Amino acid sequence: MPLEISGLVKRFGEGSEAREVVRGLNLSLRPGECFALLGPNGAGKTTTLRCALGLTAPTAGDIRLCGLPVPEQAREARMRVGVVPQIDSLDPDFTCAENLVVFAGYFGIRESEIRPRIPELLAFAGLEGKDNARIQSLSGGMKRRLTLARALVNKPELLILDEPTTGLDPQARHLIWERLRRLTAEGTTILLTTHFMDEAERLAHRLAILDAGRLLAQGSPREVIAAHIEPQVVEVFGEWTDNGQSAGPESGAAAWATRYAADFSKRCEISGETAFCYTDDAAPLLAHLAHQPGLRTLHRPANLEDVFLKLTGRELRD
Numbered sequence: 001m002p003l004e005i006s007g008l009v010k011r012f013g014e015g016s017e018a019r020e021v022v023r024g025l026n027l028s029l030r031p032g033e034c035f036a037l038l039g040p041n042g043a044g045k046t047t048t049l050r051c052a053l054g055l056t057a058p059t060a061g062d063i064r065l066c067g068l069p070v071p072e073q074a075r076e077a078r079m080r081v082g083v084v085p086q087i088d089s090l091d092p093d094f095t096c097a098e099n100l101v102v103f104a105g106y107f108g109i110r111e112s113e114i115r116p117r118i119p120e121l122l123a124f125a126g127l128e129g130k131d132n133a134r135i136q137s138l139s140g141g142m143k144r145r146l147t148l149a150r151a152l153v154n155k156p157e158l159l160i161l162d163e164p165t166t167g168l169d170p171q172a173r174h175l176i177w178e179r180l181r182r183l184t185a186e187g188t189t190i191l192l193t194t195h196f197m198d199e200a201e202r203l204a205h206r207l208a209i210l211d212a213g214r215l216l217a218q219g220s221p222r223e224v225i226a227a228h229i230e231p232q233v234v235e236v237f238g239e240w241t242d243n244g245q246s247a248g249p250e251s252g253a254a255a256w257a258t259r260y261a262a263d264f265s266k267r268c269e270i271s272g273e274t275a276f277c278y279t280d281d282a283a284p285l286l287a288h289l290a291h292q293p294g295l296r297t298l299h300r301p302a303n304l305e306d307v308f309l310k311l312t313g314r315e316l317r318d
C-alpha cells in the first residue's frame, strides 16, 4: 500500500497550551488512485501530510509509507515519494534546470543522469525552454509547475501535493489537472489537498473531508454526495415581498425562506443573500417559486461543495 495511517494523533504544545490538531485519523491509499483530502483552513491537512512523510513526529498512531514504518524508516520511504509542499521551496539563486539538478542530488541521482531528462520534465510542467530562467523571473503559476516537475525527478510511486493549485489562474489549474490525470493513468498514486471542490470531484477516485483533526466523510465523490446530502438543490435569491404586502427589511430570499422553505424543502440554509433549499424532489418548490415574482432561482444537482459546507459549517475560518 502506498500509505496507511491508523489512529494518528498529533498534539502541539505542552500542558494547558497543548492543542490536538489531528485526533485519531485513519487513512488508507490504494495503489494507483488519486485521493483528495479536503478541509477548511486549520483542519489538520498539512500536519497529516507532514506526519505521513516523517517530517513531524506523531503523538500517537501507526504510519506506513510505501510499506515502510514512519518515522523509523521515513528517509528510505521518502526516496520513493514526490512532494509538492504547500509553500514553494525552490532555490531563488538557481535557474529552473539547476533546481532540478540540485533536487535530484538529494535522491542520489547524478547530474549526468538527470540532465537528459530535464527537457521532458520541464515540458511536462508546461515550462518548455525555461531551463536557464531564474526563479525570480517566474510567475506564481510557473513556480508551482516547476515544483511539480521537481517532485517527479525520482519517478515517485506516490505523489503528495499540498494545495497544488491554490493561487493559480484557471489555465494553470487545467494544465495541472491534466498532468495529474496523466500520472495516475501511468500508475502513480496521488494524495492531494485542495480547497477546490470541483478539483476534488474531477480528479479524485476517493476523498475524505477533514475538520478539527477528524474525518467527517470518506468515499468516492458520488458516494460522499449520496450519503450526506439531499440530491437536489434550489438556490433562491433576489427581491421578494409577501404578495406585495410588505417591503423593506421583509424583502429578499431570507424572508421568503422563513415563511415558505420548510413547506417545500427538507433543509434550507441562508448564506448571504441566497437561500439554499435541499430536497429529494424540487418540482413542488419550483412550481411555488414560479408564482413569486422578483425571486430568481437556480436548480441544480447537489455537489461536493454542498456536502462540505453542510459538514464543516458556513462560518469563516482563519
Ligand SMILES: Nc1ncnc2c1ncn2[C@@H]1O[C@H](COP(=O)(O)OP(=O)(O)O)[C@@H](O)[C@H]1O
Pocket: 012, 013, 021, 039, 040, 041, 042, 043, 044, 045, 046, 047, 048
Ligand atoms: N508547528 C506547529 N506548532 C503549533 N501549531 C501548529 C503547528 N503547525 C500547525 N499548527 C496548528 O495546527 C492546526 C492545523 O494546521 P494545518 O495542518 O496546517 O491545517 P491545514 O493544512 O488543514 O490548513 C492549525 O491550527 C495550526 O495553527
Ligand SMILES: [Mg+2]
Pocket: 045, 046, 047, 086, 162
Ligand atoms: Mg495546509
